[in-house]
Amino acid sequence: MEGDFTGKDVYGKHFAPKDYLKMYYSFSKEDGTQENRALTFYLQKFHKTFTVDGVKGDTLIDIGSGPTIYQFLSSCGSFREIIATDYTDQNREEIKRWLKKDPDAFDWSQALKYVCELEGDREKWVEKGEKVQSTIRRVLKCDVTQVNPLAPLVVAQASCVTSTFCLDSACKDVTAYRAALKNVGSLVKPGGHLVLLVALGASFYMVGEQMFFNLYLEKETVDSAVTEAGFDILWSEGAKNSYSPIHSDCKTVYFLVAQKRIKV
Numbered sequence: 539m540e541g542d543f544t545g546k547d548v549y550g551k552h553f554a555p556k557d558y559l560k561m562y563y564s565f566s567k568e569d570g571t572q573e574n575r576a577l578t579f580y581l582q583k584f585h586k587t588f589t590v591d592g593v594k595g596d597t598l599i600d601i602g603s604g605p606t607i608y609q610f611l612s613s614c615g616s617f618r619e620i621i622a623t624d625y626t627d628q629n630r631e632e633i634k635r636w637l638k639k640d641p642d643a644f645d646w647s648q649a650l651k652y653v654c655e656l657e658g659d660r661e662k663w664v665e666k667g668e669k670v671q672s673t674i675r676r677v678l679k680c681d682v683t684q685v686n687p688l689a690p691l692v693v694a695q696a697s698c699v700t701s702t703f704c705l706d707s708a709c710k711d712v713t714a715y716r717a718a719l720k721n722v723g724s725l726v727k728p729g730g731h732l733v734l735l736v737a738l739g740a741s742f743y744m745v746g747e748q749m750f751f752n753l754y755l756e757k758e759t760v761d762s763a764v765t766e767a768g769f770d771i772l773w774s775e776g777a778k779n780s781y782s783p784i785h786s787d788c789k790t791v792y793f794l795v796a797q798k799r800i801k802v
């Protein structure tokens with residue numbers, strides 16, 4: 539079920555955040571059975587990165603946030619300011635809905651409770667949500683195909699840049715992927731961190747009835763692109779894909795933490 543590259547215009551016209559959130563971020567099935575194993579893997583690795591290993595700093599920029607906020611649940615206590623970004627208006631609007639506690643916003647309470655349990659007190663989930671809402675200070679447009687992904691804004695380099703499932707969906711080939719990684723890497727200050735979540739071995743994914751292109755990547759391609767962009771990989775971990783084969787042909791979800799080399 540491979541498809542042609544679904545460029546920027548397709549996302550703007552056809553990407554339905556609410557279908558996507560329901561399909562990929564519902565915490566458990568209607569009958570409360572199987573937990574969303576993909577999401578709990580991401581939450582565990584963000585917990586290890588920010589809460590256990592202590593990656594922290596002044597500003598964190600998340601590139602290609604999509605309509606989600608799960609990626610901030612552990613980092614919100616480690617940075618003074620978080621900047622969320624996305625290419626499409628509808629994804630930025632969905633994030634703003636949650637930030638404003640709009641009743642139509644997606645319900646992240648199960649993910650909030652899960653992260654609070656990892657941190658030792660599941661009952662603190664309301665405070666955790668408010669901490670995320672107060673730490674995300676800006677929601678900006680980004681385009682990873684631009685040398686400055688936040689153009690026309692010029693933003694000071696950040697202590698940490700995170701990006702989940704963005705570059706593999708936004709880039710049509712490995713050359714574009716390497717270039718985009720350099721663009722995103724330029725937003726990290728020397729000695730700062732880059733955190734990536736990548737779908738390996740995925741050529742498509744579905745959102746509702748719409749099929750989206752995904753760049754087929756292997757671990758070695760990602761690792762070499764990160765190194766070439768000026769980063770040392772500190773650690774990485776893959777997990778077997780648990781998405782339904784109807785939704786995607788993804789083989790592995792891959793979590794990577796790297797540190798920007800300091801030029802001497």
Ligand SMILES: Cc1nn(C[C@](C)(O)C(=O)N2CCN(c3cccc4cnccc34)CC2)cc1-c1ccccc1
Nearest residue numbers: 602604625681682703704707708737740743752786788
């Ligand atoms: C799960 C999952 N979530 N997602 C992220 C998703 C829905 O694709 C998204 O919201 N994105 C990334 C692309 N993005 C962009 C598209 C065009 C141009 C962009 C220029 N700059 C920045 C971003 C641009 C806009 C935000 C992908 C998966 C997934 C992947 C493989 C297999 C299975 C699931």
